[in-house]
Amino acid sequence: MLLRLWRFTAAALLIVMAMAFCAACSSGSNPTSIPPTRTPKPTFTMPAASLNPVYTPTSSATPTPTSTCTPIPTPTPTVNPYFNPLTGEMVQDPAVLQRRPLLVRIGNDPEVRPQSGLSEADMVYEEAMDGWTLTRLTAIIWSKDPKELKPIRSARLFTIDLGYMFDGALVHSGANDQVRWLISQSTLTDLDEYFHPQPYYWLKPEGKWANYPWMGRVATSAQRVREYLAKTGKEKAVRLVGFSFSSAGDPPPQGEPAAYILIPYPRKALVEYRYDPDRHVYKRFVQGEPHTDALNGQQLSAANVIVHYAKYEETDVKDVNGVPTFNIVFSGEGRAQIFRDGVMIEAKWVKPGALDFCKYVYLDGTPVPLRPGQTWVEVVPTDYQIVYKAE
Secondary structure, three states, X not given: OHHHHHHHHHHHHHHHHHHHHHHHHHOOOOOOOOOOOOOOOOOOOOOOOOOOOOOOOOOOOOOOOOOOOOOOOOOOOOOOOOEOOOOOOEOOXXXXXXXXXXXXXXXXXXXXXXXXXHHHOOEEEEEEOHHHOOEEEEEEEOOOOOOOEXXXXXXXXXXXXHHHHHOOEEEEOOOOHHHHHHHHOOOOEEEEOOOOOOOEEEOOOOHHHOOOOXXXXXXXXXXXXXXXXXXXXXXXXXXXXXXXXXXXXXXXXXXXXXXXXXXXXXXXXXXEEEEEOOOOEEEEEEOOEEOEEOOOOOEOEEOEEEEEEEOEEEEEEEOOXXXXXXXXXXXXXXXXXXXXXXXXXXEXXXXXXXXXXXXXXXXXXXEOOEOOOOEEEEXXXXXXXXXXXXX
16 A cells, blocks of 8 residues: 555656646746857958959958847937038038048049149049059049049059048049959949949040040049939948047147158159148149149149058059059058148058048057148058158
């Protein structure tokens, strides 16, 4: 009798334990699942052995882990919609800052000077070209709309870097096959004249253009490009970080006297700047002559001249003459010299990743304030010796 009772009790206990185990399994207390990893922004590389080093701009952003806690909102600073972060100036119509910057490739051959539209650019970048014979310019057109932009020339690897930084539309006339392939694999808005002829017009080789050099016959206008962007759904507002600027009444930063600057680019593009204390700008000269804008006849000038030292790497990408083109290393950090108000400020540039805006800071990391106005960025090799002096 006692043995039967013990067997019954043991069996009941087993049944109760099994029921409890099943109940636990059927409850909602599953183990916490690991949130899926965010798919990173795709990178692109050239086919094997077509480019050395491999050009792979990527985002430096990393996914953040999820949390069940309610985040405390971070106050967003109020942005003045009239403030241009590229020039430090106020615009009359804030709508001009609610659109894409145009990154316009402008030729700098002696035969095509003076060019059109550079005086109305927010910024201008200049870099040495293949073969070390010339330079080429990239005009950042944003707050103003030049009625003519010429001559439109081809893109290079550096054009891609600037495109990512400004989230702008690339306005150019062709490129070599490798650069075109890289652009096609990117997320950039590309308006290559060969594939988007609508916003462009050719300066016909007739009449006064009969003897005009071939490298200067492609032109456009900011209005034509804007209309084309709107028509094709490619226009959009972008928010640019921009630079730090001095406020009205602030004394200029301390630096070494520098009323004269010589940028030792190739002979056909040798650049000089001379400081005008009355206008607080550096007047630009090329090959010893004033560099002017064909639109208004005015000499080009800059409130700030930034000498940006960068590594020029030869690649397997060739131009039409078989000359290797450059990959200008535009991420990381390096030396910079900032010229404003007649002085030179020793600084450095900092740009963590391809999508980050390039900052110019003192050696201790604090931002160098620029003077409001147009800025020219001279991208030179790291071994260049810039000449400057008090004149």
